[in-house]
Amino acid sequence: MAIQRLDNVGIVVEDLAAAVAFFVELGLELEGEAMVEGPSVDSLVALDGVRCDLAVVRTPDGHGRLELMRFRSPASPAAGPAQPVNAFGIRRVMFAVDDLDDVLARLRPHGAELLGERVRYGDSHRLAYVRGPEGLIVALAEQAA
Numbered sequence: 001m002a003i004q005r006l007d008n009v010g011i012v013v014e015d016l017a018a019a020v021a022f023f024v025e026l027g028l029e030l031e032g033e034a035m036v037e038g039p040s041v042d043s044l045v046a047l048d049g050v051r052c053d054l055a056v057v058r059t060p061d062g063h064g065r066l067e068l069m070r071f072r073s074p075a076s077p078a079a080g081p082a083q084p085v086n087a088f089g090i091r092r093v094m095f096a097v098d099d100l101d102d103v104l105a106r107l108r109p110h111g112a113e114l115l116g117e118r119v120r121y122g123d124s125h126r127l128a129y130v131r132g133p134e135g136l137i138v139a140l141a142e143q144a145a
Helices: 016-026 039-045 100-110
Strands: 009-012 029-037 051-058 065-073 092-097 113-121 125-131 137-143
Touching (some): 100 113
Parallel strands (some): 092 137
Antiparallel strands (some): 029 051
C-alpha cells in the first residue's frame, strides 16, 4: 500500500489567531505553532521569499489535522472567501460532533454563520453547514440517537 494516512489539510487564512480560536472552540486541540521560511520552504512551495506563520490543530482522537497558514510574504492573491459550496476547489471540511445545537451556539461568537438550515439526513444524522473564518465552510454532523 502506498498511502499510510491523510496527514493534514492546509488552509490559508488572513487572521490566524481567529481561525485557531474558531477551531479550538469547535473542539480541536492546538498541536503547535511555528513560523517557516528559507530556501527549502521556497523550493518546496515554488514561491520566493516565503515567510509563513502556521498553526496545526488536531481532532481529539489525534487522527485529523488542519494546518492553518498565514503568509506574511509573498502576499496571498485575492480570492473570494464567500464562494458557494459548489465552487471548484476545496469547499468544506466536515466534523462529527456530539451535540450540534451546542456547537452552533459556541461557534456563533467566533463569527460562524449558519448556511441554510439544520436538517435531518434520513435516520442517521443531523447536519448543518456554517461559514467560519475566512469564508471556510464547516459541515457539522451529529449522529442520530
